[in-house]
Amino acid sequence: MAMPPDELLHPTPQGLYCPRGDFYVDPVRPVDKAVITHGHADHARAGHGAVLATPETLAIMAVRYGEDFTGQRQALAYGEGVTINGVDVCLVPAGHVLGSAQAVITHKGTRIVVSGDYKRRPDPTCALFEPVPCDVFVTEATFALPVFRHPPTAQEVGKLLTSLGNFPDRTHLVGAYALGKTQRVIKHLREQGYDRPIYLHGAMEKLCALYQDFGVDLGELLPVAKRSKEELAGQIVVAPPSATRDRWSRRFADPVTAFASGWMRVRARARQSQVELPLIISDHADWDELIATIEELAPEHLWVTHGREDALVHAATQMGIKAKPLSLVGYDDEDGDADTDAVAEAAS
Numbered sequence: 001m002a003m004p005p006d007e008l009l010h011p012t013p014q015g016l017y018c019p020r021g022d023f024y025v026d027p028v029r030p031v032d033k034a035v036i037t038h039g040h041a042d043h044a045r046a047g048h049g050a051v052l053a054t055p056e057t058l059a060i061m062a063v064r065y066g067e068d069f070t071g072q073r074q075a076l077a078y079g080e081g082v083t084i085n086g087v088d089v090c091l092v093p094a095g096h097v098l099g100s101a102q103a104v105i106t107h108k109g110t111r112i113v114v115s116g117d118y119k120r121r122p123d124p125t126c127a128l129f130e131p132v133p134c135d136v137f138v139t140e141a142t143f144a145l146p147v148f149r150h151p152p153t154a155q156e157v158g159k160l161l162t163s164l165g166n167f168p169d170r171t172h173l174v175g176a177y178a179l180g181k182t183q184r185v186i187k188h189l190r191e192q193g194y195d196r197p198i199y200l201h202g203a204m205e206k207l208c209a210l211y212q213d214f215g216v217d218l219g220e221l222l223p224v225a226k227r228s229k230e231e232l233a234g235q236i237v238v239a240p241p242s243a244t245r246d247r248w249s250r251r252f253a254d255p256v257t258a259f260a261s262g263w264m265r266v267r268a269r270a271r272q273s274q275v276e277l278p279l280i281i282s283d284h285a286d287w288d289e290l291i292a293t294i295e296e297l298a299p300e301h302l303w304v305t306h307g308r309e310d311a312l313v314h315a316a317t318q319m320g321i322k323a324k325p326l327s328l329v330g331y332d333d334e335d336g337d338a339d340t341d342a343v344a345e346a347a348s
Contacts, residue, residue, distance in 0.1 A: 002109035005136045007302055008087075009105060011326045016114060016138070016305075018105060021087035023052075025103050025114045035089060037116025038100035039064065039179055042331045052076055054091055055235055056099025056214055060179065063206050076126065079336050094118040095129030096283050097180030098211055104132055112136040113297075119282065120289040121153065124187045125180070125216050129293075137299040138326075141307030142284040143262055150262060150286040156279045157188045160236070163256055163346045168234045173250035175241035175259040175275075178204050180283050182238050183211045187261050188281075189236070197222045199232060201239035201248075205322070214299075229253050245274060260284070291315060306331040 015027035023033035026040060030047035037043055039060030044053075046065040050072040061069050076082060076099065081090040091101035096117045102168035103114040113134040120129050137300075143150075164172055176182045189198065197220040208221055221224050224237055231261065233253035243249065244257050259275040262282025270278040285293065294302060294316055296320050300325040302316045316323035 002135070002285070003107055005110055005112060008107055008110050009114070009136075009138075009177060011328055015328065016326075018084075018087060020107055021084040021105070023087075023089075026116060028328075028329075033084070034070075035103050036061070037094065037103055037114065038096055040097070040117070043116060046070070050074065050225075051323045052082070054078065054099040054101050057101070059210055060099060060207070063118055063210055064179075071159075076234055078130075092130040092132055093127035095120060095123060095126060095252040098126045098183070098214060098216065100126060102130070102132065104134070110135050112138065113299075114138040115140065117142070117284055118293075119285045120293060121150075123184055123283075124191060125183045125211060131293070131296055134297060134299050136303060137294070137297050138303045139290065139293070139312070140284065140331075141290070141304050141309050141312045143282065143286050144290055144304075144308035144312040146287050146311075148265055148286045149280050149288055150261065150265070151280055153188055153281055154192065156260075156281050157192055158183070159277065160189070160258060160279060161194060162190060163236070163258075164236065167256060169253065170234065171232045171255045172277075173244050173249060173252055173255040173257050174235045174236060174279070175244040175257070175261075175273075176206050176238055178240060181260055181281070183208060183216060184283065185238065185279075185281065187216065190217075190219050194236070195219065196235070199224045199227065199235055199237040201237070202244055203240050203243070223253075226286070241273070248328060272273070294319065294321065 014029045014031055016025040019109050024031045025035045026037055026043040032049040034048040035052045035154050039057045046069040048070050051070040052074045058073050076091050088106040090104045094100040094102045094116050105112045111134045113132050117140050118129050159276040176185050256276050256277050258277035260279040260281040263269045264278035264280045302321050304312050304325045304327050305328045313323040
């Protein structure tokens, strides 16, 4: 007889807990044993006694938190399995950022897949999402509203290149998060033929170097530091979104401010952030991709961890799937969290 899913995995204040294996998945507080799906700070925190993750995620955590981010680390490559106190665990690609994984947890005939954050479209900087048949699929719901349908990525990158051609004397200042989005934007620019140097804010340099170490060729990258306004005229600069709005940005020649985020679908969000060139580029599944994934897997149960939970639970229930929100606290979107008014505008 298969084990009831709630006995294999259930939410606690620390995060999703597997009592049979005595480990947590993406815990939000320090625990003895953690399985980490990817390196974003809301899922990968320092201070755990032991961490199991892909080699890439462990390397990302070391860059972000220092080599002593955990007492013990265990690398598990995609497709490899390990047994923890009788519970089988393996990691498969999630398609979110470099090293991102879904945690596949199996015990006594029950399989639960914790997807972490994921997307379905191809990304030249990380492995493509791998669907795994399961009894329970644990999904995010960051963009789980029908209004969120991300356009083709090449189209959005093309907007940046077109603007650069139209305004060749202006610095194009692209706001992007340091892990995943920065490297993806750069790689897509290279794929579309942009072979000039791309300039980086200092906060981006270490993670870009790590991507290069793992075989993701980003081309020539140069630091912004000590460059004159004239040198950076007509160039592309990638920086944290907050830096595009502070005094740091004044060093550039009449900058065109861009922001690469799924939230750029929301007009109010772009206006509030004073973004001249919104680029709808997300590392999360959009509404259609979320629905297609649920239809493809057809799990008996769908658990929704964070995001626009209600809409996705309703849609899954209409498919005949037993769906419920877990309402986990502590997970934020690296693309920024949409406020209620902005989402309401997008849906109108």
